[in-house]
Amino acid sequence: MTTPLVEMDGDEMTRILWKMIKDQLILPFVDLKVEYYDLGLVKRDETSDKITIEAAEACKKYGVGVKCATITPNAQRMTEYNLHQMWKSPNGTIRSIMDGTVFRAPITIPTIHPVVKNWEKPITIARHAYGDVYKNSELRITGPGVAKLVFDSADGSHQEAVIQEFKGAGVIQGMHNTDKSITSFAHSCFKYAIDTKQDLWFSTKDTISKTYDARFREIFDQVYQEYKAQFEELGITYFYTLIDDAVARVIRSRGGFIWACKNYDGDVMSDMVSTAFGSLAMMTSVLVSPDGNYEYEAAHGTVTRHYYRYLQGEETSTNPMATIFAWSGALRQRGLKDGLDALVGFADALEAACFDTLGEGIVTKDLVNLMEGVTPKAVNSEQFIAAIRERLERRLV
Numbered sequence: 001m002t003t004p005l006v007e008m009d010g011d012e013m014t015r016i017l018w019k020m021i022k023d024q025l026i027l028p029f030v031d032l033k034v035e036y037y038d039l040g041l042v043k044r045d046e047t048s049d050k051i052t053i054e055a056a057e058a059c060k061k062y063g064v065g066v067k068c069a070t071i072t073p074n075a076q077r078m079t080e081y082n083l084h085q086m087w088k089s090p091n092g093t094i095r096s097i098m099d100g101t102v103f104r105a106p107i108t109i110p111t112i113h114p115v116v117k118n119w120e121k122p123i124t125i126a127r128h129a130y131g132d133v134y135k136n137s138e139l140r141i142t143g144p145g146v147a148k149l150v151f152d153s154a155d156g157s158h159q160e161a162v163i164q165e166f167k168g169a170g171v172i173q174g175m176h177n178t179d180k181s182i183t184s185f186a187h188s189c190f191k192y193a194i195d196t197k198q199d200l201w202f203s204t205k206d207t208i209s210k211t212y213d214a215r216f217r218e219i220f221d222q223v224y225q226e227y228k229a230q231f232e233e234l235g236i237t238y239f240y241t242l243i244d245d246a247v248a249r250v251i252r253s254r255g256g257f258i259w260a261c262k263n264y265d266g267d268v269m270s271d272m273v274s275t276a277f278g279s280l281a282m283m284t285s286v287l288v289s290p291d292g293n294y295e296y297e298a299a300h301g302t303v304t305r306h307y308y309r310y311l312q313g314e315e316t317s318t319n320p321m322a323t324i325f326a327w328s329g330a331l332r333q334r335g336l337k338d339g340l341d342a343l344v345g346f347a348d349a350l351e352a353a354c355f356d357t358l359g360e361g362i363v364t365k366d367l368v369n370l371m372e373g374v375t376p377k378a379v380n381s382e383q384f385i386a387a388i389r390e391r392l393e394r395r396l397v
Contacts, residue, residue, distance in 0.1 A: 130177065
């Protein structure tokens with residue numbers, strides 16, 4: 001390697017797997033160069049979350065990052081970790097700074113058939129990575145009163161609208177997005193569709209959200225005009241539909257397309273798609289910024305239940321596939337950016353070794369009941385990674 005990757009460590013069971021993967025599948029084969037950031041919850045609290053901002057800026061500097069799953073704290077975590085405050089999602093912070101789009105696609109294998117029987121090809125979720133509920137402001141209302149939405153423009157103009165006249169207690173939430181970020185989202189989606197030669201679907205609920213969601217649709221329609229000729233030349237299509245109609249279309253489809261969603265919609269739908277194809281732990285996730293920077297991560301959480309069992313000395317069978325593919329994706333992209341064919345080849349070999357292992361029926365417990373046409377053998381996480389290493393070594397001979 002000539003340029004470092006930005007390595008962002010994480011929390012709980014995925015942090016344990018992260019070290020196993022590095023020690024067994026990366027360091028013995030790659031002269032690894034990284035700029036390391038510990039995004040574990042303890043370190044984020046110690047630095048008042050400045051370390052997350054520094055990691056995001058480093059991703060912009062070096063162009064490629066790889067991130068372990070991290071905890072987004074709630075009230076329970078506040079107490080458990082004795083936090084100074086309830087820090088925001090590190091993923092949200094990184095996505096906001098990089099201003100990219102998250103593309104998530106399931107890792108498919110012949111021995112696991114999707115729950116939706118007519119799905120024949122992977123469905124890629126393109127998730128807008130800025131704003132909405134992830135950058136919201138919220139208030140708990142304790143009694144009667146009037147809630148208003150107010151905007152005071154820099155030019156001195158004033159706008160306001162009544163949200164609700166409360167008769168008693170309740171809650172309110174304010175969300176926002178920007179034309180700039182929505183435009184970047186649209187460009188990323190159209191470019192990715194062209195690069196992968198897939199149809200692009202986009203869905204919101206502009207019949208209900210006649211200004212907020214409608215703005216997304218307007219911008220997508222405008223940006224599409226720049227790519228329309230390329231879409232027609234490739235024989236791929238773009239269309240917009242309401243999200244409830246999109247869900248029905250997705251379930252009836254054969255797959256093999258990109259489904260672009262707003263931030264929260266993409267969060268939920270990517271979990272639905274990954275689970276329907278097999279497992280949350282079998283999904284790739286990459287953040288792509290408009291200026292060509294990449295951040296690879298696992299799409300799932302920190303596997304808290306397994307972590308507590310691990311701390312008690314119990315054996316765990318946690319699926320590391322998404323985390324391995326985060327590393328392979330980042331290494332491949334680093335190799336492509338730096339012209340290092342050997343690094344690209346290693347990333348390909350690592351993924352192939354994973355498929356070799358799964359193809360032989362060697363799996364973690366979450367996949368045992370999903371396998372067809374092969375007799376599965378359930379192993380723990382260490383044994384699974386060791387089996388991948390054995391097959392990786394064969395491929396690298």
